[in-house]
């Protein structure tokens with residue numbers, strides 16, 4: 619596989635100040651990317667497994683998790699830019 623075809627791991631940003639450790643993002647991640655620490659807060663355990671589906675971002679009730687995909691494949695931000703901009 620050439621370098622250009624290699625899957626780049628998305629950048630998953632968890633804004634802890636807004637996170638209430640509900641665990642929804644961890645529960646809904648279909649790829650087992652996220653896990654919870656001792657305090658119940660999510661962290662990125664397996665970044666290479668992320669498929670950029672955006673479920674964690676869509677399901678977070680506090681907008682505390684964002685998935686940035688450098689390949690611009692599917693994620694909530696790319697699929698629904700109007701919603702992200704509040705239009």
Ligand code: SF4
Pocket residue numbers: 630646647648649650651652667668669670671672673674675685
């Ligand atoms: S984008 Fe999808 S695969 Fe990646 S961490 Fe979120 S729910 Fe899991």
Ligand code: SF4
Pocket residue numbers: 632636637638639640641642643644659660677678679680681682683
């Ligand atoms: S869904 Fe949001 S508030 Fe709940 S644990 Fe995940 S990042 Fe935190």
